[in-house]
Amino acid sequence: xxxxxxxxxxxxxxxxxxxxxxxxxxxxxxxxxxxxxxxxxxxxxxxxxxxxxxxxxxxxxxxxxxxxxxxxxxxxxxxxxxxxxxxxxxxxxxxxxxxxxxxxxxxxxxxxxxxxxxxxxxxxxxxxxxxxxxxxxxxxxxxxxxxxxxxxxxxxxxxxxxxxxxxxxxxxxxxxxxxxxxxxxxxxxxxxxxxxxxxxxxxxxxxxxxxxxxxxxxxxxxxxxxxxxxxxxxxxxxxxxxxxxxxxxxxxxxxxxxxxxxxxxxxxxxxxxxxxxxxxxxxxxxxxxxxxxxxxxxxxxxxxxxxxxxxxxxxxxxxx
Numbered sequence: 520x521x522x523x524x525x526x527x528x529x530x531x532x533x534x535x536x537x538x539x540x541x542x543x544x545x546x547x548x549x550x551x552x553x554x555x556x557x558x559x560x561x562x563x564x565x566x567x568x569x570x571x572x573x574x575x576x577x578x579x580x581x582x583x584x585x586x587x588x589x590x591x592x593x594x595x596x597x598x599x600x601x602x603x604x605x606x607x608x609x610x611x612x613x614x615x616x617x618x619x620x621x622x623x624x625x626x627x628x629x630x631x632x633x634x635x636x637x638x639x640x641x642x643x644x645x646x647x648x649x650x651x652x653x654x655x656x657x658x659x660x661x662x663x664x665x666x667x668x669x670x671x672x673x674x675x676x677x678x679x680x681x682x683x684x685x686x687x688x689x690x691x692x693x694x695x696x697x698x699x700x701x702x703x704x705x706x707x708x709x710x711x712x713x714x715x716x717x718x719x720x721x722x723x724x725x726x727x728x729x730x731x732x733x734x735x736x737x738x739x740x741x742x743x744x745x746x747x748x749x750x751x752x753x754x755x756x757x758x759x760x761x762x763x764x765x766x767x768x769x770x771x772x773x774x775x776x777x778x779x780x781x782x783x784x785x786x787x788x789x790x791x792x793x794x795x796x797x798x799x800x801x802x803x804x805x806x807x808x809x810x811x812x813x814x815x816x817x818x819x820x821x822x823x824x825x826x827x828x829x830x831x832x833x834x835x836x837x838x839x
Contacts, residue, residue: 528561528562528603528604529562529602529603529629529630530561530562530563530564530604530605530606530629530630531559531561531562531563531630531631531632532556532559532561532562532563532564532630532632532633532634532647532651533563533564533565533566533624533628533629533630533632533633533634533702534552534553534556534563534564534565534566534633534634534636534647535566535568535621535624535625535628535633535634535635535636536548536549536552536565536566536567536568536624536635536636536637536638537568537570537617537620537621537624537635537637537638538567538568538569538570538578538581538582538620538638539569539570539571539578539615539638539823540569540570540571540572540573540574540576540577540578540579540615541571541573541576541577541578541823542569542577542578542581542638542639542823542828543577543578543581543828544581544638544639544828544830545567545577545578545581545582545585545638546581546582546584546585546588547641547830548636548637548638548639548640548641549565549567549581549582549585549589549607550585550588550589551640551641551642552565552634552636552642552647553565553585553589553591554644555642555643555644555645555646555647555648556634556647558644558645558647558648559647559648559651562603562604562605563605563630564600564605564606564607564608564628564629564630565591565605565606565607565608566608566609566610566624566627566628567582567607567608567609567610567638568610568612568619568620568621568623568624569582569609569610569611569612569620570612570613570614570615570616570617570619570620571612571613571614571615572613572614572615576611578638579609579611582607582609583609585607586606586607589607591605591606591607592604592605592606592607593606593607593609594606594607594608594609595609596609596610596611600629608627610623610624610627616711617716618709618710618711618712618713618714618716619711621635621709621716622708622709622711625702625705625708625709626708628702630702631701631702631703632651632654632699632700632701632702633699633700633702634647634650634651634697634698634699634700635695635697635698635699635700636696636697636737637695637696637697637739639739639740639827639828640696640697640737640738640739641670641737641738641830642665642697642735642736642737642738643734643735643736643737643738645734645735646665646697646734646735646736646737647699647735649663649732649734649735650663650664650665650697650698650699650732650735651663651699653699653730653732653735654699654701657730659727659728660701660728660729660730661700661701661704661705661724661728661729662693662698662699662700662701662704662720662724662728662729662730663698663699663729663730663731663732663735664693664694664697664698664699664729664730664731664732664735665694665696665697665698665731665732665735665736665737666694666731666732666733666734666735666736666737667686667694667696667697667737667739668686668736668737668738668739669682669683669686669738669739669740669741670738670739670740670830670831671683671741672831675741675743676743677797678741678742678743678744678745678747678748679741679742679743680794681748681794681797681798681801682741682742682743682748682751683741684791684794684795684798685798686741687786688783688786689731691721691726692717692718692721693717693718693720693721693729694717694731694737695715695716695717695718696737696739697735697737698717698720698729700720704724704728705720705723705724710765712761712765713758713761714754714757714758714761715755715758715759715761715762718758718759718762719762719766722762722766722769723766723769739827740826740827740828740829740830741827742824742826742827743826743827743829744826747824747825747826747827748801749801749804749805750822750824751824751827752801752802752804752805753805753808753809753812755805756802756805756806756808756809757809757812757813759809760806760809760810760813761813764813
């Protein structure tokens with residue numbers, strides 16, 4: 520397909536990125552996603568849903584900078600997108616809520632498949648083509664998800680290694696940092712109270728409707744400070760407890776929360792036992808704190824984990 524042909528066709532793929540207002544890593548993330556989408560040789564739209572009341576919003580400036588640098592048409596908030604060709608669209612939401620941003624992207628998307636990605640990741644060049652093609656050959660699936668791979672550097676210490684450990688194991692849920700979703704798979708909006716959209720999709724759609732594509736690698740930076748790591752753990756526990764309490768019939772219908780612990784233990788080397796002990800202690804702390812948070816009322820917003828945004832200057836891209 521020539522560049523002229525691509526410019527004359529409507530988007531075949533939507534790339535959706537919920538971004539809090541302070542995301543300053545957004546241009547690198549969007550460049551990574553666009554480079555991967557180029558492997559499909561189809562026009563795409565990148566929709567960035569910037570959410571939060573702060574003005575000015577660095578995330579808006581980042582999306583604009585990426586569009587100008589990539590030579591893509593930029594569609595500002597409230598403007599109509601072009602009928603054909605690739606473009607970058609910005610949605611602006613005053614509410615700080617990833618779920619609200621997710622719903623806004625799904626409502627605005629024009630393609631049959633939406634690839635959702637976090638605003639602070641890097642994807643392998645083959646990631647998006649692998650996800651889209653997996654859905655194309657597996658009509659029974661609603662979601663094809665990538666494989667999350669923490670990027671550790673020589674400067675990272677104990678906290679990062681503890682935080683990276685769980686990513687080695689398959690807990691049977693949709694990994695939220697990169698996945699391709701059929702636009703029609705979820706007919707209703709996601710409930711506004713949901714804290715973790717990936718966990719909700721896991722229990723809403725069921726295990727049989729999503730699969731992981733091992734070659735679709737998405738790299739992330741784990742927390743490197745105890746404060747960020749514990750806040751991440753508390754947020755995860757609050758999200759899980761919320762699903763159990765608000766959607767018990769969905770949670771229990773598909774057997775979530777039942778893990779092959781014996782297999783996990785066999786895959787852990789003795790030298791990693793101290794990491795496991797620290798991870799379990801952090802989980803226990805997070806569960807207690809999450810129960811306290813829920814009794815006080817769940818906050819639908821979230822604070823940015825600053826240490827997860829610090830990518831190394833060289834070698835930050837994901838390998839294939």
